[in-house]
Amino acid sequence: MANTEQSKKRARQADARYAVNKARRSRIRTFLRRVEEAIASGDQAVAADALKSAQPELARGVTKGVLHKNTVARKMSRLASRVKALAAKA
Template sequence: MANSPQAKKRARQNENRFAVNKARRSRIRTFLRKVEEAIASGDKDAAVAALRAAQPELMRGVTKGVFHKNTASRKISRLASRVKSLG
């Protein structure tokens, strides 16, 4: 348990950051799920639109420190190739 005032403040800050990051991760996963569902339904137009919406969300997660840059790039690349193969 945190004893010093600095450690107590750090614990509070960690809780707040955890909540914010959790919300960001959840939001990004929702965008990714929409792309997955569009791919599964075979609707290329919807999949392209969903991918266009998901890309900036993923990269925003990178700038906010939720995901690593290569992780986001890999996810985008794999989704884009799956959307392209729908054609």
């Protein structure tokens, strides 16, 4: 348990950061789920729109320190290639 004033303050700050980061992660996962569902539906236009709206959220996750840069780059690349494959399939 925190004893000093400074350690109590740091504990409060950690709790606040945890809540914000948890909300950001949840929001990013929601956008990713929308892209996945659009890809599963097979509609290339809807999937492309979902990907376009998810990309800024993923990038924001990097700038805010919630996700690693390479993780986001990999996710965006793989999703983009899957959306592109829908167009080739149709």
